[in-house]
Amino acid sequence: xxxxxxxxxxxxxxxxxxxxxxxxxxxxxxxxxxxxxxxxxxxxxxxxxxxxxxxxxxxxxxxxxxxxxxxxxxxxxxxxxxxxxxxxxxxxxxxxxxxxxxxxxxxxxxxxxxxxxxxxxxxxxxxxxxxxxxxxxxxxxxxxxxxxxxxxxxxxxxxxxxxxxxxxxxxxxxxxxxxxxxxxxxxxxxxxxxxxxxxxxxxxxxxxxxxxxxxxxxx
Amino acid sequence: xxxxxxxxxxxxxxxxxxxxxxxxxxxxxxxxxxxxxxxxxxxxxxxxxxxxxxxxxxxxxxxxxxxxxxxxxxxxxxxxxxxxxxxxxxxxxxxxxxxxxxxxxxxxxxxxxxxxxxxxxxxxxxxxxxxxxxxxxxxxxxxxxxxxxxxxxxxxxxxxxxxxxxxxxxxxxxxxxxxxxxxxxxxxxxxxxxxxxxxxxxxxxxxxxxxxxxxxxxx
DNA sequence: GAAAAATTTTAGGCAAATCTAAAAATGTTT
DNA sequence: AAACATTTTTAGATTTGCCTAAAATTTTTC
Numbered sequence: 001x002x003x004x005x006x007x008x009x010x011x012x013x014x015x016x017x018x019x020x021x022x023x024x025x026x027x028x029x030x031x032x033x034x035x036x037x038x039x040x041x042x043x044x045x046x047x048x049x050x051x052x053x054x055x056x057x058x059x060x061x062x063x064x065x066x067x068x069x070x071x072x073x074x075x076x077x078x079x080x081x082x083x084x085x086x087x088x089x090x091x092x093x094x095x096x097x098x099x100x101x102x103x104x105x106x107x108x109x110x111x112x113x114x115x116x117x118x119x120x121x122x123x124x125x126x127x128x129x130x131x132x133x134x135x136x137x138x139x140x141x142x143x144x145x146x147x148x149x150x151x152x153x154x155x156x157x158x159x160x161x162x163x164x165x166x167x168x169x170x171x172x173x174x175x176x177x178x179x180x181x182x183x184x185x186x187x188x189x190x191x192x193x194x195x196x197x198x199x200x201x202x203x204x205x206x207x208x209x210x211x212x213x214x215x216x217x218x219x
Numbered sequence: 220x221x222x223x224x225x226x227x228x229x230x231x232x233x234x235x236x237x238x239x240x241x242x243x244x245x246x247x248x249x250x251x252x253x254x255x256x257x258x259x260x261x262x263x264x265x266x267x268x269x270x271x272x273x274x275x276x277x278x279x280x281x282x283x284x285x286x287x288x289x290x291x292x293x294x295x296x297x298x299x300x301x302x303x304x305x306x307x308x309x310x311x312x313x314x315x316x317x318x319x320x321x322x323x324x325x326x327x328x329x330x331x332x333x334x335x336x337x338x339x340x341x342x343x344x345x346x347x348x349x350x351x352x353x354x355x356x357x358x359x360x361x362x363x364x365x366x367x368x369x370x371x372x373x374x375x376x377x378x379x380x381x382x383x384x385x386x387x388x389x390x391x392x393x394x395x396x397x398x399x400x401x402x403x404x405x406x407x408x409x410x411x412x413x414x415x416x417x418x419x420x421x422x423x424x425x426x427x428x429x430x431x432x433x434x435x436x437x438x
Numbered sequence: 439g440a441a442a443a444a445t446t447t448t449a450g451g452c453a454a455a456t457c458t459a460a461a462a463a464t465g466t467t468t
Numbered sequence: 469a470a471a472c473a474t475t476t477t478t479a480g481a482t483t484t485g486c487c488t489a490a491a492a493t494t495t496t497t498c
Contacts, residue, residue: 006485027446040486042447047484059446059493090334100328107322115309225455246476259456261477266454278463278476 001051005106008075009034010044011053014064015072022069024061073137074113079105080126081116087127088120097127145218147185147195148211154185160215168213175204182219220270224325227294228253229263230272233283234291241288243280292356293332298324299345300335306346307339313346313398314388346398347388348379348434364437366414367430369404376401378434387432394423401438 003011013033017025027045031038049056053068064072082104086097114135117123124140126132131139150156158181161172177183177199186203187196193208206214222230232252236244246264250257268275272287283291301323305316333354336342343359345351350358361378369375377400380391396402396418405422406415412427425433 004484028444036485037487038446039448039488043485086331090331090338092330092334096330100326100331103326103328104323107319109319109322111311111315112305112309112319115311119309223454247474255455256457257476258458258478262455 003051003053003071007044007048007051007053008071008106010041010048011064011068011072012075014054014062015069015076018063022063024063026061030062070137073133075105077117077133077135077137078107078113080130080132081113081120081123083126083128084120084123084132085116088123143217145216146212147183147197147206147214147216148193148208150185150195150216150218152185152188155219156183156185156216157181157219158183158214159217161213162215163213168210171210172214175206176200176202177214183216222270222272222290226263226267226270226272227290227325229260229267230283230287230291231294233273233281234288234295237282241282243282245280249281289356292352294324296352296354296356297326297332299349299351300332300339300342302345302347303339303342303351304335307342312392314385314392316346317383317385344379344398347383348377348398349383361434362436364435365431366402366404366416366425366433366435367412367427369414369435369437371404371407373404374401374438375404375435376438378436380432381434382432387429390429391433395419395421396433402435 010030013030014025017029017033027038027041030045031041034041045054045056045062048054048068049062052065053071054062054064056062079101082101083097086092086100092100117132117135122134123132133139145159146162147156158177161168181199183197183199185195186198188194189196189205193211195206195208195211196203197206229249232249233244236248236252246257246260249264250260253260264273264275264281267273267287268281271284272290273281273283275281298320301320302313302316305311305319306313311319336354341353342351344361348361350361352358364378365381366375377396377398379398380387400418402416402418404414405417407413408415408424412430414425414427414430415422416425
């Protein structure tokens with residue numbers, strides 16, 4: 001089945017808006033992202049549904065099908081590999097590569113993609129630090145950054161926990177901290193390295209021990 | 220002025236058919252090269268004339284304008300640089316790169332082209348031995364010597380191929396002959412002008428036809 | 439829960455690039 | 469130079485991706 005460059009851009013847009021969880025996506029959100037009109041998007045959604053690349057119900061929203069997601073991730077992989085090439089090999093600044101990669105990502109050749117990846121040393125993250133999915137479409141694990149490495153004033157995103165013991169998990173749950181939550185580091189106490197954070201309007205203190213067991217990424 | 224990918228392909232086609240001399244090109248010849256219909260070509264010729272990229276008179280023929288030629292040569296430069304990248308850096312065989320380069324040549328970024336050229340060491344010839352025009356559109360000179368012009372006993376260097384058809388390229392690749400290889404002419408058969416050569420320790424025979432399509436320089 | 443607001447779809451059109459079939463121009467033959 | 473053949477153009481359709489305006493649906497508000 002032939003997929004046009006335009007269709008690829010729609011798949012990519014839906015992938016980004018819907019996030020990893022595969023949420024339903026609004027027609028208007030796609031229109032805005034692609035700088036086009038809602039009516040145009042509706043046309044394309046019908047076509048993509050007919051090609052079984054998305055699930056779509058009029059007035060309800062759309063999300064990628066299995067196949068659509070595979071394709072979207074493949075394009076993302078190419079985009080991020082090319083960005084890495086441009087920065088690592090050709091010496092571009094990380095701020096200038098997006099536009100060029102938008103063009104390069106549509107080049108069709110499985111073999112090219114894999115050779116490129118190999119040439120670059122099979123990188124796991126692109127120059128912006130974004131994860132590069134592998135050949136199978138699997139994303140690498142995030143940075144091994146824990147909350148005790150953050151500095152005062154930083155805004156962070158909770159990515160996971162290192163210690164999965166019941167004691168620790170229930171402690172974290174009791175505080176209301178969940179995966180994907182945002183937190184801000186207010187202050188780090190020099191005395192015992194405990195951290196004062198704000199989380200969903202509340203401020204509370206976490207021990208250094210606790211902090212070293214919470215995976216985060218910086219925002 | 221925006222130039223579509225399709226228009227670029229027409230400019231390229233006219234450039235190749237018309238040769239360096241800028242001869243008038245027949246509508247049918249373009250149609251055949253682009254695997255399309257003459258009527259389609261006529262439409263496009265009117266458009267390209269209107270954009271002043273070609274000179275065109277109905278029923279007479281067409282040729283590139285100054286501006287059109289500049290664009291065509293720019294695309295050719297990109298094509299041959301990408302082919303060089305694919306072979307030299309990614310390890311592709313010279314017979315597999317054309318199709319991929321057909322896609323890459325349309326990526327628009329002056330800066331990318333020049334960075335790529337620099338990264339490759341500003342090559343003057345691509346993996347097929349075809350000349351790569353420089354930034355100003357000037358082609359490097361090449362000796363027009365082919366293997367059929369060599370004499371018995373001569374040591375030669377493979378510079379390129381005249382015929383870039385998949386058939387010929389894969390034939391040459393099968394023999395293990397690559398750009399820059401040394402060969403020695405052992406004997407020329409008076410009967411059919413076929414040539415016995417030695418190449419990397421092996422001896423084999425090449426038809427007169429094959430020899431006239433292999434560019435060489437004497438050592 | 440009915441009216442108002444927002445979102446989404448449908449209807450009808452447009453431009454680009456393609457096609458087929460027919461007409462026009464050019465070239466070739468005798 | 470008239471007839472035939474070839475090449476090229478014109479005319480009329482089709483498909484893709486986009487648009488605006490109007491209608492339909494869903495969501496929000498009072």
